[in-house]
Amino acid sequence: MYKSLEATLHDTFWRSEIDADESPLLENFLTQHPGPSLEVGCGSGRLLLPLLEKGYQIEGVELSSDMLGLLLKDASAKNLEPTVHHCPIEEFQTDKRFSSISIPAFTLQLLSRTSAQQVLKRLREIALTNGGLYITLFIPWAEILDELEIDTWHLDKETKLSSGQQARCFTRHQIDRLYQELYREHRYEVAEQKHLSTQTLQWYFMPELISTLESCGWKFQDFDSDFQIGNHDPDASVLTVYATAS
Known part of the structure; x- marks a missing residue:
């Protein structure tokens, strides 16, 4: 992590x-x-x-x-x-x-x-x-209220670096409302660099x-x-x- x-x-x-x-x-x-x-x-x-x-x-x-x-x-x-x-x-x-x-x-x-x-x-x-x-x-709340579509990549964060390059994070999720767990995948991108990570949050x-x-x-x-x-x-x-x- x-x-x-x-x-x-x-x-x-x-x-x-x-x-x-x-x-x-x-x-x-x-x-x-x-x-x-x-x-x-x-x-x-x-x-x-x-x-x-x-x-x-x-x-x-x-x-x-x-x-x-x-x-x-x-x-x-x-x-x-x-x-x-x-x-x-x-x-x-x-x-x-x-x-x-x-x-x-x-x-x-x-x-x-x-x-x-x-x-x-x-x-x-x-x-x-x-x-x-x-x-x-x-x-x-956005995931709980279905404001974000489940299992679909969306642009989560974006900012310009001091180098002038754009940094982006795309996220998709699954949710378990009964046990109050949120499973998220993140895809980080800067130019040709990419990194995938996962999180399970309570x-x-x-x-x-x-x-x-x-x-x-x-x-x-x-x-x-x-x-x-x-x-x-x-x-x-x-x-x-x-x-x-x-």
Whole structure:
């Protein structure tokens, strides 16, 4: 997962999305929970490195070698020395305890429900008492409501690179509404370069998410919608949820 063009274009596509910057929410969360912090699925450091530059005590966990390589390259250019653990989050081991733990950018949804619960329980073990938890998820309303045709390629993302080349991502999907799973295939293209990848994502509605958090040792506190602090629309496409270690 997150190899080749998918890794290279990941941040470019994120930055090209209008109103898709969760940095203010994450920074606000870290300010409310000062002390050591952990970002799960830190990728290329898109969120982590700017926070390090601002003085936050944050380290990361990342599975993808390609994403980690991008992070280290960018960190070197910025004279930063981040602490990043290269392993699946399910296998992450540490004696440190964290004041805050973040799982941004829909990372939790890449795990099966069973794995997600195991991870949430493990993260509770390494969180300080009253430590904070931050999770961003999305609800795929376009697929749920059949606004996108099943098993049909469509242009999902497109942006122009600094080189002048067009970068595109085409996507097709299958959906299981009963088990709330979305299966997606992505085709990334830049000039003659192409890369195919697949994802199976779980989506959560708020009642299930709150119940899952509480069963894993976390107490739900609040949420924001669509990366807007103070927006509390439970039916929004993007939900950022806050909890504390109970």
